[in-house]
Amino acid sequence: MKKVRGSLVFAPPKRGKLQNVPLDPEVSAALTEHMRRFPPVEVTLPWVTPTGPKVTHRLLFTSGIGTALWSNGFNDELWKPALASAGLIPAPEKGQLYAAAREHGMHALRHFYASVLLDAGENIKALSLYLGHSDPGFTLRVYTHLMPSSETRTRKAISAMYRAAGHAHDGPEAAQAA
Numbered sequence: 001m002k003k004v005r006g007s008l009v010f011a012p013p014k015r016g017k018l019q020n021v022p023l024d025p026e027v028s029a030a031l032t033e034h035m036r037r038f039p040p041v042e043v044t045l046p047w048v049t050p051t052g053p054k055v056t057h058r059l060l061f062t063s064g065i066g067t068a069l070w071s072n073g074f075n076d077e078l079w080k081p082a083l084a085s086a087g088l089i090p091a092p093e094k095g096q097l098y099a100a101a102r103e104h105g106m107h108a109l110r111h112f113y114a115s116v117l118l119d120a121g122e123n124i125k126a127l128s129l130y131l132g133h134s135d136p137g138f139t140l141r142v143y144t145h146l147m148p149s150s151e152t153r154t155r156k157a158i159s160a161m162y163r164a165a166g167h168a169h170d171g172p173e174a175a176q177a178a
Helices: 025-037 071-085 108-119 124-131 136-146 150-164 172-177
Strands: 002-004 007-009 041-046 054-059
Touching: 007 041, 108 124, 108 136, 124 136
Parallel strands: none
Antiparallel strands: 002 007, 041 054
């Protein structure tokens, strides 16, 4: 969904590419519970342009009155107030708006997702595919600062290999026993 000339429309994602992302069983269970408590709502909007043909989709997340959520409205009315309440961003002065900062919007969830996958050892090519990037090099340039250090990965890999072989370490005590 996006806003075109002030109107919400259904539209394909950036570059028109659909992404398939592996869904963890715990996330699936959470979504199932969400849908039990808040059944999906049928919303009809034009396709691609405000004058496009009307299409109806069942949305999992809607406004309090069952209408489509636009990201900027969600950010300003729900997301940023929650961040300010948690002390993560400053609250605006009375009568002012929250600062326009992409890193303070729900787009940050995309970066959180990427950082979790990178920290778990997911490779850049797979992450690039999940994020809908056409070039893994772009993904690497954007997210390289989130990748665990080479030294950390190296230590973890060797430690895991020793644990798998049944050896916590082979220090001086092991040499004396031989």
